[in-house]
Amino acid sequence: MVTRFAIIEGGTVANIAKAAEPLADHWIEATEGAEIGGTWDSETGFQPATIPEPKPADLTRAQFEYLLALTGFGTVWDALAENAEAAGDRETFARLKAERSRSRFLLDKTLAVVAQFREAAAQIAPEVDLSDDAIQQAWDKAAGYRGIE
Numbered sequence: 001m002v003t004r005f006a007i008i009e010g011g012t013v014a015n016i017a018k019a020a021e022p023l024a025d026h027w028i029e030a031t032e033g034a035e036i037g038g039t040w041d042s043e044t045g046f047q048p049a050t051i052p053e054p055k056p057a058d059l060t061r062a063q064f065e066y067l068l069a070l071t072g073f074g075t076v077w078d079a080l081a082e083n084a085e086a087a088g089d090r091e092t093f094a095r096l097k098a099e100r101s102r103s104r105f106l107l108d109k110t111l112a113v114v115a116q117f118r119e120a121a122a123q124i125a126p127e128v129d130l131s132d133d134a135i136q137q138a139w140d141k142a143a144g145y146r147g148i149e
Contacts, residue, residue, distance in 0.1 A: 070141065
């Protein structure tokens with residue numbers, strides 16, 4: 001009789017093979033849940049492979065400007081920088097200018113900047129939705145922006 005065996009390497013199912021009997025100590029009978037990339041240990045048995053969450057795309061400067069215009073956040077960002085400069089807060093002014101001049105933009109960094117200025121932004125433009133969900137949706141759309149065609 002032929003049996004399915006999971007070939008375990010370092011706790012991970014490296015392969016599945018069929019044989020009449022295990023050919024090595026690390027060949028374990030492949031019961032329910034055994035799949036390549038999954039894990040196995042003697043206490044919990046087979047666990048499915050975990051699929052990492054997809055990383056959001058980085059945005060180019062053009063894509064980020066598209067996002068800023070699409071959401072209205074560009075106008076808010078400019079007002080935040082102008083207010084900081086007018087108040088003599090050169091540090092905040094410089095940070096806002098520097099963040100906007102990057103060549104690539106990361107979602108988590110952008111969300112952190114928005115969180116830092118969300119309250120002030122709401123006073124400047126309460127109609128602009130700067131929630132994480134709104135930014136995520138605009139981010140996904142901006143990631144597909146390839147320029148005027």
